[in-house]
Amino acid sequence: MAREDEIYSMEEGGAGRGAPNSPEVYAQVCSSKAAVTTAQKFIAEVIGTYFVIFAGCGSVAVNKIYGSVTFPGICVTWGLIVMVMIYTVGHISGAHFNPAVTITLTLFRRFPLWQLPLYIVAQLMGSILASATLAGTLNVTEKDFFGTVPVGSNGQSLLIEIIITFLLMFVISGATTDKRAIGELGGVAVGMTILLNVLVAGPVSGASMNPARSIGPAIVKHEYTGIWVYVVGPIIGAILGAFAYNLIRFTEKPLKEIARSGSFFRGDDRDDVLRG
Structure with a gap:
């Protein structure tokens, strides 16, 4: 505790073992466990988002x-x-790669507020770098734009983005934030949800589900048509998806009372599945 107080004092410019601006002070602050961990998370989100955008x-x-x-x-x-990428860096940063996911987890108190800006900056940075790489290595013309643009009306794409991001966040909440879930399969569940959403909604809205996925290519190629749809839609959908899962996350009622008919969960050994 004394060590943490000393580091805090140095960060605030207070007295320590050396002068406030001495190399010794900066070495002690930057070598603290919190600083290293935050840096690792930031780098993981940049690299993870980079390759998600680069490949996708x-x-x-x-x-x-x-x-x-x-x-x-x-x-x-x-x-x-x-x-x-979830299986590669998920144990380091949580593998968000998506500002809508980070914002939602923060709102539901599953992610620290002070790290929210860092993650969003990392995700946007990764997306912009990946988009610049694609634009620089491929002969991308205006008709080859790899960002997201509404095919129909903005309202149609907005509704689609809300629905598919709702599903994505609902799956993330169930597969990765609930301790009763099979954690090892979380990456598979999320990846397959992305696949299904792109398959269904791709021809309509581009199936962004991710503000960073749309903002990066838009900035690099200067194409901002309907960009607000891909910022507002995913955020609303993610919040609603997490809220819906939280409604069913815990209950004190036995399962047989919740689903008296039409459920394949029958049997006394499953009665406590939904109990908190």
Whole structure:
């Protein structure tokens, strides 16, 4: 505790073992466990988001330019890259890769508020870097834009984005934040949800579900048509999805009273499945 007080005092410019601006003070502060952990999370989110956007948006660009990926291939690519990166850095940063997810987890007190800006900056940075990489390595013309633009009306795309992000956050809440779930399968569940959402909603709205996924390509290619849809829609959908899962997360009633008919959960050994 004394050590933490000393570091806090140094961070605030107070007296320590050395002068406030001495190399010794900065070395002690930067080597603290909290600082290193935060830096690792930031880097993990940048790298994770980078490769999610690089592979996902890259499949879109390559398919438009060369026609070799196909739409089902794009869907599979999005699902696989999200799943792979969850298992790669999920134990370091939580593998958000999505400002809507981070904001929602913060609102429901499952993520510290002070880290929220850091994560959003990391996610946007990763998306912009990946988009710049694609734009610089592929011959991306205006018709080959790999971002998201509403195919129909803005209202139609907004509704679609809310629905599919609702499903995504509902799955994330159930598969990764509930201790009763099989945690090892969380990455598979989230990745497959992304795949299904892109398959269904991709032709309509581009199936963003992620403000960073849309903002990065928009900034790099200067294409902002309907960009607000991909910021507002995913955030609303994610909040509603988490709220819906929290309604059913805990109950003191036995399962047989909740689902008296039509349920395959029958039997006394499953009565306590939904108990908190």
